[in-house]
Amino acid sequence: MVILVINAGSSSVKFTVFDMADQKKVLASGLIERIGIEGTTMKYSNHRGEEIKGEVPVKNPQDAVRIIAERLLDAKVGVLKSLSDIKAIGHRIVQGMDKIVQPVLMTADAKNIVRDCGVLAPLHNPHNLMGIEACEAVLPGVPNVGVFDTAFHSTMPPRAFLYGLPYNYYETDRIRRYGFHGTSHGYVAKAAAALDGRPLEKLKIITAHLGNGGSVAAVLNGQCQDTSMGLTPLEGVLMGTRCGDVDTSAVLYIMKKEGLTPDQADNLLNKKSGVLGLAGVGSSDLRDVEGQADKGNKLCAQALDIYAYRVKKYIGAYMAVLGGLDILVFTAGVGENSITMRAAILKGLEGIGLKLDAAKNSVRSPEPRVISTDDSPIKIHVIPTNEELAIAEATVKLAS
Ligand code: ADP
Numbered sequence: 001m002v003i004l005v006i007n008a009g010s011s012s013v014k015f016t017v018f019d020m021a022d023q024k025k026v027l028a029s030g031l032i033e034r035i036g037i038e039g040t041t042m043k044y045s046n047h048r049g050e051e052i053k054g055e056v057p058v059k060n061p062q063d064a065v066r067i068i069a070e071r072l073l074d075a076k077v078g079v080l081k082s083l084s085d086i087k088a089i090g091h092r093i094v095q096g097m098d099k100i101v102q103p104v105l106m107t108a109d110a111k112n113i114v115r116d117c118g119v120l121a122p123l124h125n126p127h128n129l130m131g132i133e134a135c136e137a138v139l140p141g142v143p144n145v146g147v148f149d150t151a152f153h154s155t156m157p158p159r160a161f162l163y164g165l166p167y168n169y170y171e172t173d174r175i176r177r178y179g180f181h182g183t184s185h186g187y188v189a190k191a192a193a194a195l196d197g198r199p200l201e202k203l204k205i206i207t208a209h210l211g212n213g214g215s216v217a218a219v220l221n222g223q224c225q226d227t228s229m230g231l232t233p234l235e236g237v238l239m240g241t242r243c244g245d246v247d248t249s250a251v252l253y254i255m256k257k258e259g260l261t262p263d264q265a266d267n268l269l270n271k272k273s274g275v276l277g278l279a280g281v282g283s284s285d286l287r288d289v290e291g292q293a294d295k296g297n298k299l300c301a302q303a304l305d306i307y308a309y310r311v312k313k314y315i316g317a318y319m320a321v322l323g324g325l326d327i328l329v330f331t332a333g334v335g336e337n338s339i340t341m342r343a344a345i346l347k348g349l350e351g352i353g354l355k356l357d358a359a360k361n362s363v364r365s366p367e368p369r370v371i372s373t374d375d376s377p378i379k380i381h382v383i384p385t386n387e388e389l390a391i392a393e394a395t396v397k398l399a400s
Contacts, residue, residue, distance in 0.1 A: 001019075001020045001021050001087045001396060001399075002018070002019055002020070002080065002085045002086050002087055003017070003020055003086070003087065003088055003089070003090060003392040003395050003396060003399075004016075004017050004068075004086050004090070004135075005017075005018065005089070005090045005091075005092075005391045006065070006090070006091050006092070006131050006135060007091075007092040007387075007388075008061055008064075008128055008130060008132075008134070009124070009127055010123060010124075010127050011036060011037060012031060012032060012033045012034075012035060013031070013035065013061060013065070013068070014029075014031045014388075015028075015030055015031070016028075016029040016392070017072060017079060017080075017086075018389065020392060020393075020396050024389060024392070024393075025047060027047050027079040027080075028071070028072060028077075028079045029044075029045060030042060030043045031043050032058055032064045032067065035058055035059070035061070035063075035064055039055065040055060040057070040058045041053065041054065041055055042055075042056040042058070042071075044071050046077055046078075047079065050077045052071075060134075061127070061130040061131050061134040062137055062138065064134065065131070065134040065137075065138040066134075069138055069139065083139055086139060087142070087143075087399060088142060088144075088145055088395050088396070088398075088399035089139065089144045089145065090147055090391040090395030091106070091128060091135075091145065091146050091147065092128065092149070092183070092387065093124075093146045093148045093149070094128060094148070094149045094150070094180065095118070095120050095121035095125050095148070095150055096114070096146075096148035096150045096151055097117045097120060097150065097174055099113050099116070100114075100117075100148055100151070101150075102151060103146065103147045103148070103394040103395065103397070104145065105143055105144070105146075105398060106143075106144040106145065106146050110146060111129060111133075114128065114129050114132075114146065115129060120178070120231065120232070121232070132144050132146070143399050145394065145395040145398050147183055147390070147391045147394045148183075149180045149182050149183060151182050151183075152179075152182030152183065152185055152186040153178060153185075153224045153227050155224050156224055156225060156226055156227070157225070160177065160227075160321075161177040161178070162176055163175065163176065163177070163230075163231075175231060176231065177227070177229075177230040177231065178229075178230070178231060179215065179217065179224070179227035179228075179229050179230070180215060180227075181209045181213070181215050181217075181229070182224070183394075184207075184209045184331060184385040184390070185217040186390065187387065187389070188207050188209070188329050188331045188383040188385055189207050189217075189329065190222075191368055191383045192327045192329045192368075192381045192383055193205070193327075195368050195383070196327060196379060196381075200222040201221045203222075203326045203327060204219075204220055204322040204323070204324050204325050204326045204327075205219040205325075205326060205327045205328075205329060206219070206314075206315055206319070206322070206325060206327075206328045207329045207331065208314075208315070208331070208335055208345075209332045209335065209385065210237070210311065210331070210332050210334035210335040210338075210341070211333040211334060212240040212284070212333065213233050213240070213242065214228075214236070214238075214239045215233070215236050216228045216236065216237060216311065216314040217318075218318035218321045218322050225318075225321055226321050234269060234270060236314070237307070237310045237314060238303075238306055238307045238310045239275070240284030240285070241270065241271050241272065241273060241274045241275070241276045241277070241284045242269065242274045243269050243273035243274055244310060245310070251269065254268070275289055275303050275307060278299065278306060279297075279302075281297065281299075286304075286334050286338055286341065289304060304341070304344065307341065308341060308344035312345050312346075312348075312349065315328065315345070315349070316352070319352065325354075326378065326379065327378065327379045327380070327381055328354060328378060328379070328381070329380075329381045329383050330342055330371075330381070330382050331382070331383050336384050336385075337364075339362050339364075342356070342361055342371070342382075343356060343358070343361060353378040354376065354380060355372055355373040355375065355376035355377075356371060356372060356380060357372060357373040357374075357376075360372075366384055367384075368383045369382050
């Protein structure tokens with residue numbers, strides 16, 4: 001069964017084509033960037049190792065899906081004989097609020113809900129929806145399935161998802177913690193249980209998805225109990241350009257002092273803060289900041305220290321939430337690749353059962369692996385995330 005997975009953003013469309021019947025093999029994948037901006041480019045590669053990269057005439061998501069379809073059928077680099085080989089399309093959708101908490105077929109009703117949920121994800125849901133409509137136009141008759149970033153967190157109890165604001169803001173505006181990266185947290189929690197050889201339903205797991213954005217989740221018996229991102233992906237740990245947890249009064253103070261509009265404040269907190277704002281070397285990429293810290297830049301070293309400390313605090317908090325811990329999982333760009341950041345986060349946690357094996361931590365590998373010592377009471381895993389595969393699996397389940 002061939003499944004196309006689409007992740008449509010504000011100016012990019014990412015795609016992956018899986019043959020689910022042939023060991024979930026990736027037939028082709030790629031990305032169209034700078035849609036609607038000058039110099040729109042496409043990267044495309046297939047399972048034979050052929051790659052193409054170049055400018056494409058794409059002005060909107062519909063053009064993007066049309067070009068993707070053309071490449072998939074291309075005589076040279078294509079991987080399909082006919083578009084009718086595609087049995088279903090899975091879409092990443094950011095915000096489903098508490099209205100959609102499972103993968104769903106994108107009927108007219110479901111699309112209306114995605115549109116409504118856009119009030120809380122104005123930079124994402126409208127683009128996700130355009131991706132679905134583009135697929136409906138270019139691939140008519142193929143079912144579209146929506147898989148929501150927020151869905152995995154829908155099992156959080158009210159004590160975890162309610163803020164200490166007047167209750168009417170929850171009742172009337174649904175202001176609460178929703179959490180994000182749910183497809184990734186769910187995927188790596190399941191993979192960690194499989195690697196450990198114990199049932200997910202009997203495990204206490206903390207998943208740390210640390211990429212450009214970052215979030216931590218507490219997972220009890222396969223169900224999310226709490227997560228660090230909130231109403232939007234701004235709350236929680238320190239991120240590349242986002243501040244994470246901050247006293248809201250600090251924001252109000254800056255807004256008043258500098259006369260910032262809400263949009264300007266939003267930009268400051270989401271795009272200019274985090275590692276970028278603290279390190280002050282013009283990069284939010286941990287590789288750059290680690291490089292500068294190694295050369296003696298004190299602000300960079302401090303930013304990394306704050307990054308590690310914040311994740312450490314969430315680990316401690318979620319161990320309390322879960323009443324113990326069986327497995328801690330690191331995933332995403334930083335979690336999978338930064339040997340030094342993992343070590344910094346875990347430093348001093350031996351006493352609460354997290355013993356890192358320095359040699360195992362130093363191994364680079366694309367495979368899921370254990371990096372704790374053999375006698376560590378709590379296992380520590382590195383599990384490469386694969387949100388596209390998780391979306392494809394959910395899509396197959398629903399489409400068949
Ligand atoms: P996104 O949140 O955009 O999906 P990723 O999960 O791909 O991001 O993570 C990207 C980030 O991972 C980069 O910005 C960088 O900070 C970090 N990263 C990637 N490789 C390394 C590495 N070898 N060492 C440290 N950080 C890394």
